[in-house]
Amino acid sequence: MYDIIGDIHGHADELRELLELMGYKHRGKLHAHPDRQAVFVGDFIDRGSQISEVLQIVRPMIDNGHAVAVMGNHEFNAIAYHTPDPANRGQFLREHNNKNDRQHAETVRQLTAGQLSEAIMWFRSLPMSLDLDGIRVVHACWDIGSINVIERALAEHDGLSTDFMLAATRKSEDLCQSVEDVLKGKELTLPNGISFKDKDGHERSEVRTKWYEHPAGKTYREYTLPAIEEVPDEPVPESAWNQVTQYNDDADPPVFVGHYWLRAERPTLLAPNVACVDYSVAKGGNLCAYRWDGEQELSAEKFVWVNAR
Ligand SMILES: [Mn+2]
Structure with a gap:
């Protein structure tokens, strides 16, 4: 083990x-x-x-x-x-x-x-x-x-x-x-040229995703790992769903x-x-x-x- x-x-x-x-x-x-x-x-x-x-x-x-x-x-x-x-x-x-x-x-x-x-x-x-x-x-x-x-x-x-x-x-x-x-980590580009400032003050237009979850019904902020308050609370659109990994079948090891x-x-x-x-x-x-x-x-x-x- x-x-x-x-x-x-x-x-x-x-x-x-x-x-x-x-x-x-x-x-x-x-x-x-x-x-x-x-x-x-x-x-x-x-x-x-x-x-x-x-x-x-x-x-x-x-x-x-x-x-x-x-x-x-x-x-x-x-x-x-x-x-x-x-x-x-x-x-x-x-x-x-x-x-x-x-x-x-x-x-x-x-x-x-x-x-x-x-x-x-x-x-x-x-x-x-x-x-x-x-x-x-x-x-x-x-x-x-x-x-x-x-x-x-x-x-x-x-x-x-x-x-x-x-x-x-x-x-x-x-x-x-x-x-x-x-x-x-799998990253997702924010839409419409949106960016945010990270802790070090760097301008970022991509977020690290909760790649093990499906983004449907979630906002970019909710889909970011770990959570970052500065990430916009806008829904992840369906058009972005195919860019993300999903490891969300409970039967997967x-x-x-x-x-x-x-x-x-x-x-x-x-x-x-x-x-x-x-x-x-x-x-x-x-x-x-x-x-x-x-x-x-x-x-x-x-x-x-x-x-x-
Ligand atoms: Mn590392």
């Missing part, structure tokens, strides 16, 4: 505490549980002060079969940030501008050059989605169309190669949009995601078969896990968490 663990972002103390709380014992080399496997939803790096330690906890667990993991958008971005653009000398597949530098700064600062290049190699080995025995795991959105595009591209480009990364970072490519959907920086005293489910385990440990929230024992209908009773230190 699986313990699905949320975005860690360089918070090793909380990760150790959470693993121990769940009965994973560290005997010599790594944390292990006699009859459970950990599942990491990605976003191991950036922000926190113990990035190298996090990788030293997670990687041996995976290498020895005690855990599996999917890639987060921060790992994908890191690969692109450190991959030179073959078409533009001195440039990289992810631009080295202020915003991108800042987002990745802690990782670059804390890891030696050797550790960093080894970490990047490891990120390239991470799957973008996992269809396990009874559950599905992805960093942000289980969109089967996008997942299929990614799987085809991985087969065509021999895994997460530089060729794959070239296509995956070129805005005009289907693959680029698919990776964004799966790793950053439970899906676990991270990514959304949720905040709550007690974690709650997104849907009877959808759970987010990201409760913002890197912003003073908590590091959360869901302990899955084979149930089709999830229960909020099965979340466990430790507070950020």
